[in-house]
Amino acid sequence: MIPDDPTTSSGPTTPSGPAAASHPAHPSGPGSDLHSGSGSDSRHGLDDVRRLRAMAAGVRGARLVEGVVPAPLADVWAVMGDLEGEFGRFQPDMRRVRVLRTDGDRVEALAVSRYGLRAHFHGVLRPGWCWLQSRFLIIGMAAVPAPDGTLVALTGGVRLPGRAALVPFGARGELHRALRRLDDRVRERGPVRR
Known part of the structure; x- marks a missing residue:
């Protein structure tokens, strides 16, 4: 469920994404860019x-689901990172996402759930x-790549x-559904043309 109306949202309570620029005292809020986008933070190993595990561990009620999709990272990320196209096809709760603005790896987007509820997102996508x-x-x-x-x-x-903190009700089941649907969607699309 997405219980958020962008017309009344005051944005994230912890600065990140485009909102972080107006909060220079907090340059590394949740999801901020700690590294160059190589998939690892060499300063912290x-x-x-692993970074997502650490962030989820710091959010009370957060559930984390992991699995291996038998395809190269480029093929998997072509689905996961396509917010306006593929994202809504594998996330069970999403009907559509529209990217409103990008600035480097910062993104602002408007999402509409399958129930018609809206969310105005700020964050990082790379x-x-x-x-x-x-x-x-x-x-x-x-x-990340796996064997x-x-x-x-x-x-x-x-x-x-x-x-x-997150409300944990139903989250784990929905995350498992998303992972299965992601695997199905990657198989349906086939390899990314390089």
Whole structure:
């Protein structure tokens, strides 16, 4: 569910995405760019999946689902990172997403759920990493190469405004459905043309 009306949303409570520019005292809020986008943070030894695990561990009620999709990272990320096209096809709750603005890896988007509810997201999107948050919703996705394909991690859910907490009801089942649908969608699309 996306219980967020962009006409009344005051944006994220912790600066990230485009909102971070107006909060220079907080340059590294949730989802901010800690590294160059290579899939790992050499300063801390974290790849993007480990980083998502750490972020989810810091959010009370967050659920994290991981699985290997038997395809190269480029093929998997072609689905995961396509917010306006493929994202709504594998995320069970999304009807559509429209990107409103990008600035480097920062993104602002408007999402509409299958129930007609709206969310105005701010966050970071780059190959292998996505962290989006609205006033009432968080979506986190990460992907890294694995021996049998691509290791994917998903988290997200309904936020409690002003707190690092999610409402956990139903989140794990929905995340498992998203992972299965992602695997199906990657198989349907086939390899990315290089």
